[in-house]
Amino acid sequence: MTKSHPNKKRKLFQEFKHLRKNRELLLLAMPGILFELVIKYLPMIGLILAFKYFRYDQGILGSKWVGFKNFEFIFKSQDAWRIIRNTLLYNMTYIALGTLAALVLSILLYEVSGRMVKVYQTTLFLPYFISLVLVGYITYGFLEHKSGYLNSFLSTIGLSPHKWYFETTPWLFILPVVAVWKSVGFSTLIYYAGIVGINTEYYEAAKLDGASRVQMIFRITLPLMKPLIIIVFILGLGNIFRGDFGLHYFVPNGVGANLATTDVIDTYVYRALAKLGDINSGAAVGFLQSVVGLITIVSANAAVRRIDKENALF
Incomplete structure (x- = not known):
């Protein structure tokens, strides 16, 4: 003592x-x-x-x-399967497409000359700061069935215009495109910073050995970027049970006709609780989303540890 x-x-x-x-x-x-x-x-x-x-x-x-009575709100709903399915599938799509797009753009940025890279960085990063309310208006400008840019283009090439907001199938493609366009700039800068941090001697040695640009990407860049990709992927899984409320509420414009493919847990709870004013059920759903996110992160990290311990997040 x-x-x-x-x-x-x-x-x-x-x-x-x-x-x-x-x-x-x-x-x-x-x-x-x-x-x-x-x-x-x-x-x-x-x-x-x-x-x-x-x-x-x-x-x-x-x-x-x-x-646990407050948790019955989400599981006893007749739409429970639909909104849970939509939330999980959309988030998995956003993670996959966002990661792929960000990796491709970060590699292309690394190949650009020093002066232009700042211009491209700013252009890519700008949508990240735009409010989703404004993104909803921009999307409406493209998809409005009378004078929207997309319908005007379809008319010029002899195709009939669509009432996009009253259809369901197109939103399976529209929402991922909007999500990637808005968030890809932030992910691109993360991966670009990782590429910049790679020792240039690896590339110089590969050039001396006669390696092409594509070979250097697959043999040097991507293998050395693997730890960073895994970390970003695991952190992304933490929100897999949490729908992007702004994206799924403002972009589809809250039209009931497209809810079958645009509705997620957060938008469903918002509409339900706006009518009922039930704070308890809202807190229960938020708590459930956080717990599922924690379990997903821990499980994904445990899987990575079993495969490659050095690249695990913790």
Whole structure:
């Protein structure tokens, strides 16, 4: 006991010295830390609403416990299979197409000269900052059945225009295209940064050996990028049970005729709870989505660890 006490003191002193040495960096990080605490961690107290019958006059802690009754809302619905299927399939499509598009674009960016790469980076990254409300209006400008750009083009080549918002099948292709267009810039920059970090000596040695550009991509770039691709893929799986509300609500314009292929868990819950005002069921669905996301990430990481331990996230 007497021997460990000085060690603890020494360890605390070293930690304090380390914090004091990096106080400028800590001050710079403090707004971000406070933002995370207030916006993401503090509201986690409200998770208990998923297991309570909340009443405003009794408050969160005073409300009655109801166990798993609030979770019945999503599973007893006649549309449960449809919205769960749509959510999972769309998210898997977004992850697959987004990863493929980002890898191709990042490799192409690396081949571009230094001056133009900034122009292309800005062009790709710009849609990421556009509000999904505005994206919905842009999509409407293309798909509006009377004067939309797409129908005007179809008319010029002798094809009949479509009422896109009253059809179901086209949205299986429209939503992935819009999702990739909006988010691919961010993923491209991540992969581009990974490619830039690769030691150029590998490429120089491959050139001396007579390797072509395509061979260098498949033998050097992609193998060395594998850890980064796996990390981004695993993190993407964390939201596989969470539909993109803005994308699936604003882009299809909330038209009931296309709900069979555009409706996901988040949009369904929003419409249902907007009518019922049931905070408890909304909290239960959000809690369920987070738990499924956590299980998916842990399971995917465990699978990666079994195949290649060095490339696992944790």
